[in-house]
Amino acid sequence: MNRLSAAAKSFNKVTHVIFDLDGLLLDTETIYTEATNNVVQHYGKTYTWEIKSQIMGLTGEEAAKHIVKLLDLPITWEEYYRLAHEQYKLLMPRAKFMPGAENLIKHLHRSKIPMAVATSSTKESADLKIAKYKDIFSLFNHMVMGGSDPDVKHGKPSPEIFLVCASRFEDSPAPEKCLVFEDAPNGVTAAKCAGMQCVMVPDNHITADQTSHATVVVKSLKDVKLEQFGLPSLK
Template identity: 55%
Template sequence: MVFNPVTHVLFDMDGLILDTEKLYTVAFQNIVSRYGKEFTFEMKLKLMGTQAHEAAQMLITALDLPMTVDEFITESKEQFQMLFPDTALMPGAKRLIEHFHKQNIPIGLATSSSEEGYHLKVDKHHSDLFSLFPHKTFGSSDPKVKRGKPYPDIFLVAAAKFPDSPKPEQCLVFEDAINGVKAARAAGMQVVMVPDPRMDRSLTKEATLVVDSLEDFQPQLFGLPPFE
């Protein structure tokens, strides 16, 4: 396959750089279990990449929970306080981010997480790695991000933070979620997807490239400097 060369790179965070998706599953299941409900993997796929209030509303509606969005978010935050501080990195994430930084490839973070959630996940163990991102966009906190993924807002806002204002086609996105892939494509960007191994591969067709792990990504495929 032939891909178009790019000059700038945008990274999702949850499930791509940080191994948090299983923690979200634990947190949400802890909440819905009180009402005898189950947070299924199929439901999770629909929520991944959405903003906090969007995810809460979707879950409340799908499971007919007797809660408001604010109540769900408050309970979620209590769960996150316990679960997120010791989040581990996903395979290949550190190597790839450090490689781009060393090669002076402009990189940015585009996460649907809130800024508060970001600090919970990053500050204890990963602040040095994330300091390599000069630009960070938090979808659940940034007022410029009007709509969550699968809408393109977050990637367009994130790309606009680069000083040289690249065109969408100059940007490569890394994602793990279906909604994130749709958002990147809607923004006019190429997207490398690292899906959950449980995901039906028929759901990954919109991605420009699908890899099993960031360890498998070859930067030169998109005109970027290869690993040394």
């Protein structure tokens, strides 16, 4: 509590908000784990949290290469990628909003705060996840899908995706005017390297030292204090 109180003195006012997608707005991380294990168990392997924590935030291709290498799978990363996507198509339509996400999006929209999504997913993958919620996602100014966007050459923890995302707002705000919401350490690192403040909503498996570089850490999006960053208070 003291750490957050002290940090509050140095918070900068922001004008724009950027959200991650997986595990932050939509509860897809459990689905990713299930889908990955459905593939790797055929080779006698298990997709553990230790491995997952190393690839969160990476693009699909980068993640596939890491999984094949870390689990020593007897297939190419391209073959793994194909098998995994077959599983995603089956399971991703089950994805639901994380606690507080829908309310926060609607609140920022009503308050006329420009907001966007910066996800490491491909457009195909992101479209699959948000298909049931097009009305909510239509409230965003834009979405950057790092896995297939030609302007995003490197996945998180590179700051590239957040800088590209900021540049696509109509008024192209400076990085320090953007507030990022993330759930993964790689994503937080990317936001900080981009020169942006970052609110982290970590998975329960994430250790305290993996959250230390976030501007603020909260248990859920329902607990966000927007007024700390000069934004309209969440009702």
